[in-house]
Amino acid sequence: MAYLSARTGVAVPVAAGQQLTVTNTHGQQxxxxxxxxxxxxxxxxxxxxxxxxxxxxxxxxxDELSDTARRPLLAFDEDTSSGEHDLLIPSCxxxxxxxxxxxxxxxxxxxxxxxxxxxxxxxxxxxxxQPLNLFMxxxxxxxxxxxxxxxxxxxxxxxxxTALEDVIVVLSACPQDLAPTNGxxxxxxxxxxxVVGAAEGAR
Ligand SMILES: [Zn+2]
Numbered sequence: 407m408a409y410l411s412a413r414t415g416v417a418v419p420v421a422a423g424q425q426l427t428v429t430n431t432h433g434q435q436x437x438x439x440x441x442x443x444x445x446x447x448x449x450x451x452x453x454x455x456x457x458x459x460x461x462x463x464x465x466x467x468x469d470e471l472s473d474t475a476r477r478p479l480l481a482f483d484e485d486t487s488s489g490e491h492d493l494l495i496p497s498c499x500x501x502x503x504x505x506x507x508x509x510x511x512x513x514x515x516x517x518x519x520x521x522x523x524x525x526x527x528x529x530x531x532x533x534x535x536q537p538l539n540l541f542m543x544x545x546x547x548x549x550x551x552x553x554x555x556x557x558x559x560x561x562x563x564x565x566x567x568t569a570l571e572d573v574i575v576v577l578s579a580c581p582q583d584l585a586p587t588n589g590x591x592x593x594x595x596x597x598x599x600x601v602v603g604a605a606e607g608a609r
Pocket of ligand 1: 438497498514515516579580581582
């Protein structure tokens, strides 16, 4: 089990057949998650293609997560949380923190994405795909309005994915501390993650 420190990101190779678990150690931490084809960084899990496939604006255990050509890259196997995950809200970035009044630098999921991939020697496309925001609670009202609410996940809640191809998963422990994204206390925390299982063999 590895630990992703509060406010930071990491790129995790997960070979086809292996499983990745992400555990919400403290309970209310949102984790921005992306998955790229390990052999072609222009292929990535696409949130809209995924919800088009599932027919709902969230993901549930049993769903497959698709790329922009509608080919599944990951299977979502298990979810011990209440099942609230967001596919709509873009990553936080420095522009968002400017809107919130921050004048200097503020850690953000966009920079975590690029820094984690650079540290893994992977050159991604020059934009940040829409993340899967694990444990993020964004209720959609009947009139279509959305709001970001504190998560309802609990300490130890866990999600598990199986790689259907060799992928690089990027995780960012969201550093949002000015809105209740990571709980009413607005204190970002770390999360635990682990890759288990045998690879099916390289493509
Ligand atoms: Zn964030």
